[in-house]
Amino acid sequence: MRTEGFASSTRAFRGLGAFLWTEVLVQAHEELAMAASMLVQSVLLVFVYILAPALLGIAFVGAIIYSMFTMGNRVLNEAAYIRIDHKANDLYLAGPMSPESYFLGIATGILVVYVAPVIVLGALAAFVVHFTWAQGLLLLGLAATVWVFSASVGYVFSTFFRDNRAIWAYSSLFFNIFGVLPPVFYPFRLWPAALAPVALLMPPSAAAALAQASFGFTELSSGEVLLATAGLLAETVFFLLFAIYWARRTVREK
Amino acid sequence: MTELALSSEDLRKVYFSKGAPPTEALAGVALEVRRGERVALLGRNGAGKTTFLKIASTLLRPTSGRIQVFGYDVDRTPEKARPYIAVVPQEGKPFFHLSPREQVYTYLRARGLTRETARARTEEALEKMGLLECANRLSVTLSGGQRQRAMVATVIATEAPLLFLDEPTIGMDPFARRAVWESLRTLTRRGSTILLTTHYLDEAEALSDRLYIIERGRVLVSGTAEDLKRSVGGTVKVLLPGASSMIESFRSFGTCVDDGDALTVIVTPERLGELMDLAVRSKLLATVGPVTLEEAFLRVVGRSIDED
Ligand SMILES: Nc1ncnc2c1ncn2[C@@H]1O[C@H](COP(=O)(O)OP(=O)(O)OP(=O)(O)O)[C@@H](O)[C@H]1O
Numbered sequence: 001m002r003t004e005g006f007a008s009s010t011r012a013f014r015g016l017g018a019f020l021w022t023e024v025l026v027q028a029h030e031e032l033a034m035a036a037s038m039l040v041q042s043v044l045l046v047f048v049y050i051l052a053p054a055l056l057g058i059a060f061v062g063a064i065i066y067s068m069f070t071m072g073n074r075v076l077n078e079a080a081y082i083r084i085d086h087k088a089n090d091l092y093l094a095g096p097m098s099p100e101s102y103f104l105g106i107a108t109g110i111l112v113v114y115v116a117p118v119i120v121l122g123a124l125a126a127f128v129v130h131f132t133w134a135q136g137l138l139l140l141g142l143a144a145t146v147w148v149f150s151a152s153v154g155y156v157f158s159t160f161f162r163d164n165r166a167i168w169a170y171s172s173l174f175f176n177i178f179g180v181l182p183p184v185f186y187p188f189r190l191w192p193a194a195l196a197p198v199a200l201l202m203p204p205s206a207a208a209a210l211a212q213a214s215f216g217f218t219e220l221s222s223g224e225v226l227l228a229t230a231g232l233l234a235e236t237v238f239f240l241l242f243a244i245y246w247a248r249r250t251v252r253e254k
Numbered sequence: 255m256t257e258l259a260l261s262s263e264d265l266r267k268v269y270f271s272k273g274a275p276p277t278e279a280l281a282g283v284a285l286e287v288r289r290g291e292r293v294a295l296l297g298r299n300g301a302g303k304t305t306f307l308k309i310a311s312t313l314l315r316p317t318s319g320r321i322q323v324f325g326y327d328v329d330r331t332p333e334k335a336r337p338y339i340a341v342v343p344q345e346g347k348p349f350f351h352l353s354p355r356e357q358v359y360t361y362l363r364a365r366g367l368t369r370e371t372a373r374a375r376t377e378e379a380l381e382k383m384g385l386l387e388c389a390n391r392l393s394v395t396l397s398g399g400q401r402q403r404a405m406v407a408t409v410i411a412t413e414a415p416l417l418f419l420d421e422p423t424i425g426m427d428p429f430a431r432r433a434v435w436e437s438l439r440t441l442t443r444r445g446s447t448i449l450l451t452t453h454y455l456d457e458a459e460a461l462s463d464r465l466y467i468i469e470r471g472r473v474l475v476s477g478t479a480e481d482l483k484r485s486v487g488g489t490v491k492v493l494l495p496g497a498s499s500m501i502e503s504f505r506s507f508g509t510c511v512d513d514g515d516a517l518t519v520i521v522t523p524e525r526l527g528e529l530m531d532l533a534v535r536s537k538l539l540a541t542v543g544p545v546t547l548e549e550a551f552l553r554v555v556g557r558s559i560d561e562d
């Protein structure tokens with residue numbers, strides 16, 4: 001029998017390019033949402049500028065990491081919305097495109113569109129913080145890692161909801177608790193010392209602590225650097241692999 | 255390779271949801287669709303049509319039973335079946351921020367079709383579904399029926415070997431529905447197989463080679479629309495307004511349905527003359543017409559409800 005298109009299931013990322021492009025087209029219509037994605041960060045930057053201008057550098061680094069972290073929230077909302085309201089998963093997954101491509105298409109489509117304001121933020125940060133190429137690359141790597149983590153968690157979470165209305169409260173709670181409460185926007189040492197390992201094990205604050213240390217804003221012991229790096233990488237790899245597994249598994253409802 | 259595009263045996267599905275008793279949506283469905291056939295699944299709301307389609311299209315796990323698509327076990331190796339299928343989901347919608355043209359094209363590309371094929375198929379499908387005028391408008395600005403046309407265009411453009419369409423013509427005007435019928439006929443002529451659900455019985459009759467009526471997760475009857483109509487005991491119906499009180503006199507001719515005012519009698523052509531004589535003698539107006547699939551459906555499903 002004849003099939004056109006992808007006939008076999010050997011390529012894991014079949015359909016990714018086209019679906020990523022689809023998501024970019026879909027997302028790019030939301031100019032207001034793109035601007036609004038910078039809201040919390042901008043407000044905090046303004047507060048810091050007024051209340052503690054000396055901490056502006058830290059706040060900028062935090063704003064970049066927070067921006068990448070909250071992309072997971074968009075992945076959550078988008079994946080749930082197109083599944084519940086549009087039945088896009090039925091359309092795309094009952095076909096040759098792979099479930100991995102479906103998850104990664106949503107995640108990277110959102111990245112491509114929502115990274116634009118983050119680049120603006122990075123450019124502004126360059127006026128406030130003077131960094132070397134190596135520091136810049138490290139920040140980029142940390143931001144990318146936080147994105148992989150949050151997009152994976154966001155996709156997995158999206159599968160638990162049957163109704164869009166329930167999502168908003170949970171997701172904003174989750175992303176604000178992990179993105180604003182721990183030391184992302186403020187110096188790592190202002191976080192209670194006894195709870196330092198907790199902050200170092202939460203990916204957004206771990207990435208922020210490492211960035212703060214690399215810019216000389218904060219001193220970290222080598223043990224703390226190790227804990228933050230190992231924790232960040234391990235959690236990110238784990239959730240990425242889990243999200244891929246979960247994407248395959250949730251093609252079929254129980 | 256097998257001549258069957260789809261086959262199921264003793265397929266069962268029980269939904270377990272929190273705080274509610276389990277729902278048996280499929281209670282042992284055996285169904286076969288041969289290659290190149292157009293088959294309609296009919297049944298009341300909640301009969302299990304969508305459940306069957308979702309299991310067959312690898313989107314829902316059955317509780318037990320066997321189901322195969324082109325010989326591949328859908329439950330054990332769903333990934334083998336997926337390249338051969340395409341689905342119009344019930345209540346699906348196109349992406350609101352894509353135009354129908356972008357929607358169809360990007361979908362075909364995501365299924366791995368080449369640029370040239372995707373472009374040509376997109377234009378063909380948009381044309382068939384009467385979407386050319388609004389092909390470049392965002393779907394958010396389209397009417398309900400136009401959105402549904404965009405969904406159908408997306409899926410028929412795949413020309414997949416096996417298409418599942420769950421209420422594909424819902425909300426469409428009579429012209430658009432006929433355009434869908436024509437497109438589906440063209441697809442089966444080109445070798446595709448189609449399983450669809452619909453609540454429009456004229457559609458089922460016009461479109462399908464065979465149909466299955468399911469009720470409470472069980473197949474009640476299957477066959478052609480003609481078989482089904484014959485099974486209700488006649489192919490002619492006589493409508494007798496104001497004859498409700500005379501139901502007993504007409505019972506001997508065949509099935510009588512009394513809607514409180516008019517009496518409908520289903521008869522064989524052989525006994526029609528005799529019945530008309532009685533109607534004339536009783537000074538009744540009579541309208542004679544063919545039995546429709548809708549009447550057969552009401553009879554068959556109604557009888558099954560009465561039995562329970
Ligand atoms: N996710 C679910 N959880 C629990 N019960 C369900 C679920 N989905 C469907 N059901 C139940 O299973 C039965 C069959 O539903 P199904 O959607 O297959 O019906 P249908 O024939 O497609 O109906 P309709 O014509 O209204 O679309 C119904 O009783 C329905 O309430």
Ligand SMILES: [Mg+2]
Nearest residue numbers: 303304305344
């Ligand atoms: Mg249904």
